[in-house]
Amino acid sequence: MVPASAATCDRVKFDGNRYTVCTIDMTASNVRLFLRNEDGVPYAQFAALPDGVQIAMNAGMYHDDRRPVGHYIEDGETEMRVITNAGPGNFGLLPNGVLCLNETTAQVIETLRYVREAPTCTHATQSGPMLVIDGDLHPQFLIDSTSRKRRNGVGTSADGQTLYWAITDNAVTFHEFGRLFRDHLSVPQALFLDGSISRLYDPANGRNDAGAAMGPIIAVVE
Numbered sequence: 107m108v109p110a111s112a113a114t115c116d117r118v119k120f121d122g123n124r125y126t127v128c129t130i131d132m133t134a135s136n137v138r139l140f141l142r143n144e145d146g147v148p149y150a151q152f153a154a155l156p157d158g159v160q161i162a163m164n165a166g167m168y169h170d171d172r173r174p175v176g177h178y179i180e181d182g183e184t185e186m187r188v189i190t191n192a193g194p195g196n197f198g199l200l201p202n203g204v205l206c207l208n209e210t211t212a213q214v215i216e217t218l219r220y221v222r223e224a225p226t227c228t229h230a231t232q233s234g235p236m237l238v239i240d241g242d243l244h245p246q247f248l249i250d251s252t253s254r255k256r257r258n259g260v261g262t263s264a265d266g267q268t269l270y271w272a273i274t275d276n277a278v279t280f281h282e283f284g285r286l287f288r289d290h291l292s293v294p295q296a297l298f299l300d301g302s303i304s305r306l307y308d309p310a311n312g313r314n315d316a317g318a319a320m321g322p323i324i325a326v327v328e
Contacts (some may be wrong), residue, residue, distance in 0.1 A: 113161055113326040115308045117275070120290045123282055124275035126306060126313075127291070128161055130326060132267050133210045139165060139180050139229040140323045141172065148172035150319035152307040158328035162307040163258060163271050165205070166231040166299055167197050168321025176232030177204055177220075178322060188221055188232060196298060199246060202234020203297045205324075211266035214295035231299075231322050237261070237284040238296040247281040254279055258304035260324075261287040261296035270296075271324070273306045 112134035118125045130137060140155055140162075142148050149155055150172060152162055167175040175197050177188040192200045204220045206213045206227035215225065216239055217232065235244050237259055254277035261270040270291050274283065280298070287296035305315035307325075 120286050123278050126273050128271040130269040132212050132269055136327050137207055160326045162323055162325035164300055164305050164320045165322040165324035166233040172321045174322055179227050179230040182228055197234045199235040201236050203236045204230050204232045205260055205297055206230045212262045212269040213266050214262045214297045233297055233299050235298055237298050238288045241294045243284040247284055249281050251279040251281055255301045256304050257283050257301055259298045261291055261293035264294050273304050
């Protein structure tokens with residue numbers, strides 16, 4: 107069983123906004139993606155996940171039938187190719203990126219770099235936009251933006267041994283959300299996952315967000 111200290115979620119106040127941030131020690135945690143059960147049916151809800159899930163969060167954009175919009179790998183099997191072109195919506199606001207998970211490391215990698223380097227990932231999910239790229243905020247984020255929404259995302263330490271999940275507890279701008287990762291969590295790379303459907307499962311703190319059916323889900327499991 108993963109030690110309790112290896113994956114913990116805490117309430118954070120930063121720059122006038124409220125967040126829940128989960129800090130995961132990749133060297134002592136089993137982190138993976140979930141999309142469908144053995145019968146090919148999308149899990150869609152936290153309650154449908156297998157036993158042993160300690161914390162979980164939605165992990166990328168998806169179509170109405172729960173298929174991932176972008177690149178997706180689960181247990182070493184690729185379901186969806188990498189999407190490199192710009193497009194509508196947040197996903198296509200380049201640069202976007204890929205979260206690549208292995209047994210003891212996690213990396214957020216900008217999409218074109220991911221294609222060039224072709225890392226081996228046991229699990230991977232693509233989303234966008236990037237929030238932080240090599241220590242800088244996404245170039246299209248506006249400090250005076252009025253677009254405030256619920257959001258969630260992930261960031262990774264430079265050595266890949268610490269993974270951060272964050273979900274907003276009030277509506278924020280992209281610029282504010284990016285600053286949480288860059289200035290408070292001090293991560294060099296961070297990736298936006300989704301907006302209004304953002305949800306967190308953290309039973310240790312009595313949290314099990316309800317809402318619409320989800321596509322990919324990231325979880326820490328025993």
